[in-house]
Amino acid sequence: MAPERLRQKHAPVLRSQTLVACEPAAFASASGLELVSRVKGSTEDCLNSLFYATAPQSGQIFIESKMVTIANALAVSAQQYAGNNSAQTLQLILFLRAGYYVQFYQSGTVGSYGASLRDAIRPALAAFVANTHFTDVNDAHGAVLREFVILIDSAVEAAQHLGTLRGLLDRFNASTEASYYMSGATNSVYQVLYRSHSNADFLAAVQADTSILQSLESFITRTEHLLGASNQYLTVNAARELARFLRHTGPLQTLTRPKVKAVIDNHSMTGPSAGLWVGAAEMVDFYDKANCAYYGTCDFRRTVEQTVLGITHTCGATLRMRAQHMTATQLTRSCDQLATQETYFHDTPKTNRVPVASDNNTSLEVIIFDSSIDYQNYAGALFGINTNNGGMYLEGDPALMHPLISDSPSELAWSAARAFSEGKFQMRG
Incomplete structure (x- = not known):
């Protein structure tokens, strides 16, 4: 699988006041101005729940004619956009994103999207970019902008917005960096690029410019x-x-x-x-x-592994530790801690040291990085795992990758032993 981009850490979504109850059936039955009013009166949480709509309701909510209605409403809202979500522009964007998402996975239920929606979404996107507030730099605008950039990807319109994407990259500065949501909007540019390479129009546009x-x-x-x-x-x-x-x-x-x-x-x-x-x-x-x-x-992986994980220490027949930087004292103390925790683990849940069915692992290798940044830098490339977590126990190697706060290797070792023991002696599947 192609390497993905790194993800921005999550932060609370900017919420709006609930104006209408979140009832998927209401979206399914509404149309025209009633649908626009219901979408604009919904919370972000409500609209995000529509990403999980299922048949037959998904087809009733996201049929192309309703997407056209909301795209047209976005075009009007984009022209009047004040640089924040005071007019519920974000709600319109989220509904459209949800529609494209659901249609992609449930095209048989939702039906096809064609020229009618394309001809409605393009002027809506263009109007938002043309608004004088498009280049504002603050969290209020950034929260809307981040979702708008993703909508470019959802609508498969990257070819039409290469200039938009370039502008977001070129204008990035200290003020953008200081805003969580503006940084998120910039990071969304990478999502659009990442997902557009298989699109012939996008490739042609890049080759032309x-x-x-x-x-x-x-x-x-x-x-x-x-x-x-x-x-x-x-x-x-x-x-x-x-x-x-x-x-x-x-x-x-x-x-x-x-x-x-x-x-x-x-x-x-x-x-x-x-x-x-x-x-x-x-x-x-x-x-x-x-x-x-x-x-x-x-x-390069072998070179990186040999360079970064230069310390190897064997605790015993069933445990080996590999680390970036640990002293001999830390290694010995960690081995002792692991042995103590293993005994405690078996005595408490009464495992009788019998693994769960089909678990043939006989040893544990603990990979210890100096920090969460080092874990993020190296573990994905070396071990093929997602690093948006605190560490991972891999069946079959077995190995545990976990970021180490350098002054507490014993705490890390205890965590490693617990993860391995739970995986081997308590959890199956």
Whole structure:
């Protein structure tokens, strides 16, 4: 599977006051102005629940004629947009996003979307971009903008909005960075790019105007100060999406190669820029592996693993520890803690040390990273896991990846032992 982008950490959604009850059946029966009123009077939570609508109600809610009604309402709202959600523009956007999502997975129930919806959504999107508040930088606008950018992807209109996407990248500055929702809107640009590569119109648009590559390249250079920080995903994702253009053979790949090579050459697999280096190398490995020598990334996973996880310590026949940085005292103490916790675990739930059915694992390897940032930088590429979590127990290796706060290895070791023991002796499936 193609490497994905990193995700922004969640924050509370900006809520609006409930004006109408959230009843899916009401959306199914409403049409015209009544439907517009019901959508605009709903909370974000209510509209988000429509993403999970099922047949036959999903077809009644999201039939193309109703999507056209809401797209037309968005066009009007976009022209009057005041830079915030005072006119419930966000609600219209969320309904449209939900409709595209449900139709994609339930086309047999919802029916097809064609020229009627396309001809309604395009002027709506264009009107929002043309609004003078589109370039505002604050959380109130950012909360709406973030969902609007995703709507570009939902409607498969990236080809029409390359300039919009470039502008969001090019205008990113300290004020944008300081706003959670504006940063989220910027990160949504990467989602649009990531999901558009299989679209022929998008590819043709990029080939006709390759300046999106320059915008990504410039964004990386201008935001290097984010590397090693909690919001480094913005810079790392820019590198990933730049490198994703390597998938297209021909002139576009030729243009992309030296830009990706520069990212790799100018950064290191360790230190603050590790996430950027590993992200770019991972994309090269997936999309241009035959030319790995050009980038200097051949067998990069083995090199990274040997460099980063340089400490190996065997506690006994059933446990080995690998770490970035731990002292001999910390390693010994952690082994003792693991043994103590294992005994406590078996004595408390009375496991009799008998594994659950079909569990043939006989040992545990604990992988200890120095921090959550290091875990995020390396674990995905090395072990093929999602790193938007606190750690993971992998059946079959077995290995546990977990970020380590460097002054508490004993706490980490206890967590590792518990995860392994629960997986082996208490949980099946």
